[in-house]
Amino acid sequence: MPLLSPVDFLFTTLETRTQPMHVGGLFLFELPNNANEDFVSILSKQMLTAKMPPSFPFNQVLDRLINWQTDEDFEVYQHFRHIALPQPARIRELLHYVSLEHSRLLNKSNPMWECHIIEGIEPVSEGSPARFALYFKIHHSLVDGIAAMRLVKKSLSESATETMNLPVWSLITRHRSRLDAMFPKNKSWTQIVKEQLATIKPVARELSKSVTEINNPNFIHTLQAPRCILNQRITASRRLSTQSYELPRLKALAKRLSVSTNDIVLAVCAGALRNYLLQNNALPKKPLIAFVPISLRTDDSASGNQVSFVLANLATHLDDPRQRIKTISASMRNGKERFGAMTQAQVINYSAIAYSWAGINLLAGLYPKFQAFNLIISNVPGSDKPLYWNGAKLQALYPASVLLNGQAMNITLATYVDKMEFGITACDDVLPHSQVLLKLIAEEINVLESIACN
């Protein structure tokens, strides 16, 4: 029974009804040509009747909020649902359903994940095959977004003809041994807690140091983010907005402007956010700060949380897109250099602390009226090869993320073949019509292209 790591513990204890701590993935498939009417029903039945027990981490259940326990009583009914969309069944209605599901708390009495198959989605155009979707939802204490994407990817095939019979939750993952190694059996409960707490001290020192270290103009310390409408107290209401953009266009832009693709993505988000805030008469005078997670994982283990982050200056106060992208790129380079001085355990706890308001206030004793960042913009790896589920082609995949009190919007992206897939998760009650950002992102890509060509 391994203890929860500090990050997992934080993810678990921070959870409230208005702040569910699960991540999600929406996977959109096209029915194979000449598929039978019951194609999706057969997939669904496969998942309902699979005999293989869930693998790690899908078999982990909370025990008194302190320990993970291997669950011996798997009941697929607690986790799986197969529905159709009410009419008209467009992508809009799909997102409405997924948004509501993403608003719901996972049940802590079960291993904390759910899998929904949603059928009957209209074709892209008349004559095309009908579509169906898989929405997968898993608690952030079990996996981070990167791992979640990896897990689902493992359950799909790169071949259009291969048959995959095992549900995603029964695939073998390699995380257990890693986690066991992190919490060796010959250490006592109190010893482990003591060690974990010890790593927090230097982290808190580092955070405090940030307050004074402001000589470098590109250096963003953790208390510098301006107040903004993105940073309100949230309700449980979630809206997921998704769109696919052409990856080759973004890559070409990066090359022409001599920055990384990730910098381009941040610049596109920055421009769109600037216009969104301008439209709402809510653009802060100081630049927005984005929390950009970076994976610390060195192996390909699919579960658990091993993330660190960089705080990126989005330069939303600058009108000139050229200046904006320069500032963003410089701030990213600077941020990445800062983690060399810390051990991996310290970096993990640093993330845990800085991840949320609650963390900062609780552990570092800093001021609740300052905030570390305005939103999280996260880029998780998808797949560069087309994926299939028993012959049904994966059209698109969209990540859905966690919102925290004071963090009412999250932008998570994934690459899939030649697309950059955007999933914007927002608290619909405090940031209505967040889907407008998708249009603004498309416009910003055009703006950057016109600059790069000059």
Add this chain to the structure above:
Amino acid sequence: MPLLSPVDFLFTTLETRTQPMHVGGLFLFELPNNANEDFVSILSKQMLTAKMPPSFPFNQVLDRLINWQTDEDFEVYQHFRHIALPQPARIRELLHYVSLEHSRLLNKSNPMWECHIIEGIEPVSEGSPARFALYFKIHHSLVDGIAAMRLVKKSLSESATETMNLPVWSLITRHRSRLDAMFPKNKSWTQIVKEQLATIKPVARELSKSVTEINNPNFIHTLQAPRCILNQRITASRRLSTQSYELPRLKALAKRLSVSTNDIVLAVCAGALRNYLLQNNALPKKPLIAFVPISLRTDDSASGNQVSFVLANLATHLDDPRQRIKTISASMRNGKERFGAMTQAQVINYSAIAYSWAGINLLAGLYPKFQAFNLIISNVPGSDKPLYWNGAKLQALYPASVLLNGQAMNITLATYVDKMEFGITACDDVLPHSQVLLKLIAEEINVLESIACN
């Protein structure tokens, strides 16, 4: 913050993943003639956007499993879902969906209820209007089956033209004052617990007395039920089977055979169960014992648990249907007479104790290898007038009930206009094909009719 009553407490603490303690109701509607395509979507939107906060008991949330607390943070997203059925969308697929939902635990972090709107169900026959359903699920600690039916009934109209704008969870109920009276504010926590425990002693005495009092052959004591395949350890898998039978036929039978309609219902179930067990080579030599709940409610309050019960001898060992119905009727009369000697509080606790194995073993210290009864057969009042939801006619209503370890089948009935609506809840893993009982019930009605005519 009222304390949980002993019954509520038992319902809450007995809950495990394989033994969820919620009741449900499935309400099947026909679209009004000339209804717009978005009729159900509009209903759904009404419920999602209603401004009225939930009324008692829908606003009660558990606090440390001991107290009820009024919940101030209602989030409709946590409770409401609108879906369509996968194709083909027949009643069979509706029951499949509802069965899976009925298998899932409610989330104890929220007030414990859920409301599902399910659209796109095929018409009864070609040319008839399409159908939709409402599945309502609420924890047994908040209401019993009778109250649940009353609550939903209140949210519907007897008029085909009346518009009902309030969701079922926002209707005013009168239960709060009753519950407050039950737990007066000037009593301390420990006082209340002491008093509640005091009523349990005479109840346990009564239970123990039952073991020796066997002079009256119609008297069924609580430890007399035979072992039977209905009484196995259950899993979380539930199957709900439903059917409507003609109420006038059952009433005519009752009159001709000089018994109550309730006796006829029990006789019909008894005959069907006998044949079901014969088909499975599993008919016990001794008669099955049914636990038949009786409402103790004297007002029309819609919430809370005020049930007592009679243990009915189903005479399944008798081949002659005439003899069976005589024995059943006599055993029901006898059972009803036994509660005169007890106070209402004692009767309520008697129910609580006898309701479940866990209760018996825990509180009365009796033998775990004996069982009190083989199954629950419960008759909850429905409505004798047709009901409408914004013009959509309620075609049928079916109750879905709780199963307990050792109680793998439950039969609950409700009357609706001229129909007797049967809802059979069974653990599908240990009692597969329980839906066959519906056919056997229809056959048994024919058998009794042929007897009554001779």
